Amino acid sequence: MLTFRRAFLAAAFLLTIFYLTTRSTTSPAGIPAAPPTAFPKTEAVLDSSRQPSTTAASSDQKHHDANLMRGGANRHPPVRGQQTMQDTSKMSLYDKLAYQFPYDVEVKFPAYVWQTWKYTPAHGEFNFREHEATWTEQHPGFIHEVITDQVASHLLRLLYASVPEVLEAYEALPLPVLKADFFRYLILLARGGIYSDIDTYALRSAVEWIPESVPRDAVGLVIGIEADPDRPDWKDWYSRRIQFCQWTIQSKPGHPVLREIVSHITNATLQRKRAGSLKDVAHKNVIEFTGPALWTDIIFGYFNDERYFDMTHSAGQIDYRNFTGMQVAKRVGDVVVLPITSFSPGVQQMGAKDIDDPMAFVKHEFEGTWKPESERHIGS
Secondary structure, three states, X not given: OXXXXXHHHHHHHHHHHHHHHHHOOOOOOOOOOOOOOOOOOXXXXXXXXXXXXXXXXXXXXXXXXXXXXXXXXXXXXXXXXXXXXXXXXXXOHHHHHHHHOOOOOOOOOOOEEEEEOOOOOOOOOOOOHHHHHHHHHHOOOOEEEEEOHHHHHHHHHHHXXXXXXXXXXXXXXXXXXXXXXXXXXXXXXXXXXXXXXXXXXEOOOHHHOOOOOOOHHHOOEEEEEEEOOOOOOHHHOOOOOOEXXXXXXXXXXXXXXXXXXXXXXXXXXXXXXXXXXXXXXXXXXXXXXXXXXXHHHXXXXXXXXXXXXXXXXXXXXXXXXXOOOOOOOEEEOOEEEEXXXXXXXOOOOOOOOOOOOOOOXXXXXXXXXXXXXXXXXXXX
16 A cells, blocks of 8 residues: 555656756756857868768857857867857847847758739739749748738737847838848848748759768858959940858858958947938948848958858969959858759840750749849849
8 A cells, every 4th residue: 555655755766867867968057057068160172062072161159050060170069058048138249139030051951932022913913923933833842831910020029029239120121122122131140041032033943052072961051153254345345253142142041251241330320320421321232231232242252251161272362363264163161052054044134044054944034023224133
């Protein structure tokens, strides 16, 4: 017969066993069981993506970047688990974003396709049904969303509620195109996946964009070249000698490039707002403020950032010369750069091949974008 005394002793025994088996895997309140592993930085290397890379850039261990880029001999088990609560009130915006949206290069690319336009496909005035349908056809099983301006505002309030300065900057932007540019970076930073402008056809599935020789768990960002104007008067037509395209981007959430561009746009917008000069931002300024010129600068800045790449044995800074005339994909750390044919096929210049080329992945038509004629591809 189970007496009260026996029941009490049995309960005490079970509690003791539970305590002894759990104390070795837990720590005092507020202290993580083990500190994140520090990963050494490795040399910044440009590879032809047809050959596997033997090195990859790694993080500087700054606020949850322990898993940034790992490869070869530097590979370690990923550090995952619940984050400890931190006071973000004294953090920089960059660090707040790193805390809210940590980056792990080893996760899969999220199966999202994000697009924005004035209307949804269900609306009678939606004029991009053929374009939009190709993304669904090429990506069965993906969540495909066309976000209107009103929905974008509500969605960002949900995702960035803990970073109110980002929301303030988004609402303060005076032109719809500025908000559209900002949205693509914000949604990819928070959720990852693919962003593509609404006037863009998907020619091939995103599962084919990264060469088979490149490990998927070593890549966190896929970008393409918009313009490679190898001509003396290139400055008359383009803002940068090599210009990376931002009408189609694939990313894992939390990527440092997205973190950097969101921080930059937020800080610049709020500074202009305080100074009362936001109204002076015209369409001609968009390319530098939120568009492909800024996007290109941020990417090159990342490639040469000593927080992520060990430049000790580098032959020099990575710049346009590393990408001009390229015909196959190249990998720099955790970024895959696709040749101009991939996202700009059929422009009949700058070495771009036609849309039936195996490296042609998307076709952008500029019908639903803001870009003035001087910033589009021009005849030679």
